Amino acid sequence: EKEARRRRSEGGGGRRDGLALIYPQADCGNSSRSGVNPKMCAYVPPHLRGGGAKKPGSSRTQRRRLEELEERKRGEGSYVSAYEAQRTGEFGRGLTEEDESRQVAKLVEFSRYRREALGQRRREGQEPQQRRQSAPRAFGTNDHGRGLEAEEDVAGGGRVDAAGMVYAMEDGSCVYFCDRFRRYKFFCGPRGLGLLRDLVAVNDRMLGANAELFSEDPKLAAAQRAEGYALYEEKPNLRRRGAEIGTWSDREYSLPGFQYFYLRLKSFQRFCESWALLERCEAAGLFDLVPLDRPLAVVSLGGGPGYELLATDRFARAILGRPAPALALASFDLQPSWKRYVDVLGYDFARWDVKAPDAARRVLEAYPDGRPLVLFLSNILCYCTDDHTADLFAHLLRPGARVRAVVANERGAVQNIVGMLERRGLVVVKLLDQLNAGRDDRQLIFLPPGSPDTFPNLPLPDDHPRVFPNQPYEEKKGVRRSL
Secondary structure, X not given: OHHHHHHHHHHOOOEEEOOEEEEEOOOOOOOOOOOOOOOEEEEOOHHHOOOOOOOOOOOHHHHXXXXXXXXXXXXXXXXXXXXXXXXXXXXXHHOOOOOHHHHHHHHHHHHHHHHHHOOOOOOOOOOOOOOOOOOOHHHOOOOOOOOOOOOOOOOOEEEOOOOOOEEEEOOOOEEEEOOOOOOOEEEEOXXXXXXXXXXXXXXXXXXXXXXXXOOOOHHHHHHHHHHHXXXXXXXXXXXXXXXXXXXXXXXXXXXXXHHHHHHHHHHHHHHHHHHHHHHHHHHHOHHHHOOOOOOEEEEEEOOOOOHHHHHHHHHHHHHHXXXXXXXXXXXXXXXXXXXXXXXXXXXXXXXXXXXXXXXXXXXXXXXXXXXXXXXXXXXXXXXXXXXXXXXXXXXXXXXXXXXXXXXXXXXXXXXXXXXXXXHOOOEEEEOOOOOOOOOOOOEEEEEOOOOOOOOXXXXXXXXXXXXXXXXXOOHHHOOOOOO
């Protein structure tokens, strides 16, 4: 408490985030629209001033007390990572530059500097308390180089989007990226390029809806973007000891600056991996069990802004050769502000909590006409693999129930829920190759007890047409990266 009072007296009140302290000035006041303090000043701790002073909060007990104090104040302001503590001058000012594209370039540039020069991924000297299951290196992500600078382009390609995530090549093919540093190239043909053009156009509309949430003051809007990027980069919720699960907290998901970067960066990965999952499901015969040209609802649990639904919609059109009017699409998510973007897509939305006592009932009552349901999961099992969730899926997939299948796209190679569901009698189908690089649970189908447990074309034969090859990446298994 004494340390906290000393810090408040020096900086006007604030908390320790990142490499320094960012303090809202005492006379700041808050924007009613943005919740971001219009004036910020950076307090650099003594051990970073060059004077060799002892690092504050060096004992474990004292650090824990300060962390608990910070947690209590977490909702009082904005999370802003103190990048300026290590790089000052023109660069530091650029982090809240009012020009949107230049600011984004500065933020990504500093992330690259932080990793390459400082060897840091998140906050100095801290590891996540709640570890995510990272995407396994054994399957892919060969070193593709340092990545592209903001103004650099893929040789022989033209930008489809302003950020340079998608390139149309001279021969009609496409090179695209799913990471913000534009390091890892993915390849597709004209069909994939057409789908990505459509995704870029849809994303522009969603970003237009997002723009309405920002402050009208350009400086405040820049501060909101800087805050959102810091959250996207540092993932502070993974270090908290609270009960809230997920990469980011519910509040963090709701911030316009965070949603801005989420839409810009996560859209390509979620759409392309979802398409590849549906491609494997179709090859295995899932859509013979649940035809896309008959009344059917696909509900994305933890679906956020709805990219899995967009992929399902476009996939059904491709299979049928026309729109699928009998197909209903809904995103169920804990964060209600995602509804704004699902509305842009024209799909349904409902607030839903996997831990709630009525979680199963809410799913089963999604559409009152009794149409069959297919549930779509995307990167949520690493946070809710427990008996409650296993019981939930066992209940939803009981024989004769409306839910005919659950399809899952995850990041970790080993999903412990597989064994939990099998012990409850459910059938688990693994869609990816299990021989060339070991167990790979990243794409799965869960089926009711008594369902067939063998399906054709699994894994996909080498000569099977793929719109988005190497999604999710399997290049180290010998799967081709391009057409």
